[in-house]
Amino acid sequence: MTVVDDATPLGGSSIDVAARIAWTMRMARVTSGAPDSRMRSLASALGTSTARISRAETGQLRDGSLVDGYEQVLGMPEGSLRAPIDVLARTFPASSPPDARPGEAIRSVAELSELTERLDSGAAATGGDWLRWARSIAAPGNIGMPVPLAQRVVRRLVRELARSCGHGYPSRYEALAKLRCSDYGFLVLRAARHEVAHPHAQGLADLLSAVGEAVTLDGVAWCLELLRSDRAQLAICGALALENMGEISPAGTFWPTVLPDLVRAFDASEPGSSQEEWAAHLIRLVPSSTARSAATKPGRRLPPAPEVEGFDRHRANRQWQQCAAIATDVGHEVGVGDQPMLARLLFDIGYGHWETRAVTGYFLLAGLPALADPVWERFRVLVDGEPDRRIRHRMARRLHGALAGRANDGVVAWLDSPDPVLRSAALQVLGASGHVLALDVVRAALTDPGTARAATYAIGMSGHPVLPQVVRDPTLDAQVRGSAAWWLEGGSRIDV
Incomplete structure (x- = not known):
């Protein structure tokens, strides 16, 4: 089986969109848990050829209708594969292949x-x-x-x-x-x-x-x-x-x-x-x-950027090696072997400067829960061990986005962190997963300026029973009470 990877430079000006789409489709098939996910069986169920599926899974063809078919035959929720792929392709139009068959979503x-x-x-x-x-x-x-x-x-x-x-x-x-x-x-x-x-x-x-x-x-x-x-x-x-x-x-x-x-x-x-x-x-x-x-220059020196150790794949690059090690561990745990693309996505999410690459990367992994679940548990450990404060904060923020409501029990330890950014990330992750926080944790977080916004998000997303009390509590900041009222009016998390 051909190994699909994005071989573009880690810090380069572009990424290989076709390869990322192909890899995502292949991983969706082989990790789906479907009774029979062989290429030949999938082709038969979709009324297409193994050659077409092979081309799609090796970056030679982008086929939206085929992506829709993967969702249907492999038992995936509607949009769970199509949406991440389409987001990726539109975000990087210069390096995205055209969609040969976008398909019709509604026919009447x-x-x-x-x-x-x-x-x-x-x-x-x-x-x-x-x-x-x-x-x-x-x-x-x-x-x-x-x-x-x-x-x-x-x-x-x-x-x-x-x-x-x-x-x-x-x-x-x-x-x-x-x-x-x-x-x-x-x-x-x-x-x-x-x-x-x-x-x-x-x-x-x-x-x-x-x-x-x-x-x-x-x-x-x-x-x-x-x-x-x-x-x-x-x-x-x-x-x-x-x-x-x-x-x-x-x-x-x-x-x-x-x-x-x-x-x-x-x-x-x-x-x-x-x-x-x-x-x-x-x-x-x-x-x-x-x-x-440019004629206009900044009036003072820019603050230092987060200290990424390097944008190369050398053994001396600690951050890249950590991503590669996670990819190897998870690949063998899930049964798909070494997947260098997974290491690349993890590097973009954990250490890359580009928000667009990080978000589209974790969107792709969201469509592959068999891979994503063990990845994010290991990623949280990376956050704990990252010595650069700015990178650690960025990783914690991106972990919340990557989990998108999935549970990660390890972040509970962050609630006791002296770092308000980690405490906020823990509140957001737990609230988005529907976890109802203890009242003493809620009260402490709501009265702390460093975590108040994250705390209102947490109790809002989880539909915490304390919300009506927060809205009426005159001892709390007006912004906190107003935010709680917004959640009370709009409702809690939607997970479908």
């Missing part, structure tokens, strides 16, 4: 009408439902839906994305991203502005990332405005959207236009603040040729 007016009415009514919906609807509505030229109806449904999707976990999380994200890239994209931006205007809205990072799936003048201007916000969380969200825009744009078209604004945001930021950190992060992403020729 009656089916689309029934689904739209259900989504508009507030009836229960899965991530797969949302993705199927968005694939149809976002098709080129599909402009028949009245704006008021579309806006209501988009706002529901936005609210659900903030509370989504499990396989429904990447599916809802991809649904919103597809809409953002369609003729209805302005409604996504409008809904995002509406949410951000709410002083206590939660879960905004994914929403702003979806806004960043399309580069529009109004979207760029707004995200640059958010980057300069006094609220650290909004500055982070603006930065994530801008990084996404830079990645999806043709080379040389985006960064030269925004660099002067990035420099002004950096110069206006307080040294040591989140605003400074994320403005500096974006400036570092600007191609060196663009930065050298």
